[in-house]
Amino acid sequence: MSKVTVVGAGNVGATCANVIATREIADEVVLLDIKEGVAEGKMLDIFQTATLMDFDTKLTGVTNDYAATAGSDVVVITSGMPRKPGMTREELIGVNAGIVSSVVENVLKYSPKAIILIISNPMDTMTYLALKKSGLPKNQIFGMGGALDTARFKCYLSKALNANSNEIEGMVIGGHGDTTMIPLAGKAAYKGIPVTELLSKEELDKVVADTMVGGATLTKLLGTSAWYAPGAAAAYVVESIIRDQKKVIVSCTALDGEYGQKDICIGVPAVIGKNGVEKILSLNLTADEKALFEKSAEAVRKTNAVLKEINAL
């Protein structure tokens, strides 16, 4: 029996729970929120699609009742405030640091062995905070950003190439921020053909720029940040853990010398299986890519430093 808890029954959390349920990724999904009745209502609503969508995942919604989450294999943390148009993810740190800290503490009381996946923004810093506060081994707690940014990169590449996005290889490493993410255009390929041979420099530069502000573009269109792709990306990571698929997914994980970095959580390609982050892959980065990674890490460190200033760490 596999059990997944999703904390935060808002746009991203409910979408993630819905994808896990409809794709039967876990036997049981618990959705938890502090807002009275919301998680219960959303899970009942999703349950009423079971006969229409043909799934039989067990679904439970609870208001702040962590006992119901006991024995979870994976816990996805989406609780916290989303940004509004014009804001950066980093501006959410003051509100979300307290929420993420208290949620991680509560989750661990009932599921000390759960693999914890952080979604709340600013995600790289929230992952660092959760890792430091919990004292968990680094494989057990990591963040989702790269799975989503990579999906967006492939989406924009497929538009530029007029090709099927599932036939495109590519990844986005670095921080999950408007200016910190690094779409690796030089390593992306369509059916083995480097995209640098298929698109002009201008076209490729536009794909990279659109990918980096992918979240901001949607926030402007929607008035709040996105949820379909974020929820699906979180469920994609959960599936690799629950089914021990060992997929290589860019994940925000603690580095200890890899990529020349220490004491930071940032996006790098990692093998994701039943133990969470099972291995970090070492990419052969060009000098330019290395410089971008260093700049990205510096920016993430700057946001991490705010945790001390606001007494969150």
Ligand SMILES: NC(=O)C1=CN([C@@H]2O[C@H](COP(=O)(O)OP(=O)(O)OC[C@H]3O[C@@H](n4cnc5c(N)ncnc54)[C@H](O)[C@@H]3O)[C@@H](O)[C@H]2O)C=CC1
């Ligand atoms: N890492 C990533 O790739 C992405 C991260 N995000 C982030 O995910 C977070 C959630 O976004 P949305 O779902 O759109 O927001 P939302 O406002 O729709 O939902 C957040 C939910 O968290 C709940 N919540 C707040 N404090 C809580 C607590 N202490 N315990 C339990 N629940 C609590 C709220 O009641 C609300 O229902 C935001 O911080 C957003 O920036 C969003 C998209 C992608």
Ligand SMILES: O=C([O-])CC(=O)C(=O)O
């Ligand atoms: O843009 C945001 O604030 C939410 C997010 O992280 C994303 O959709 O990439």
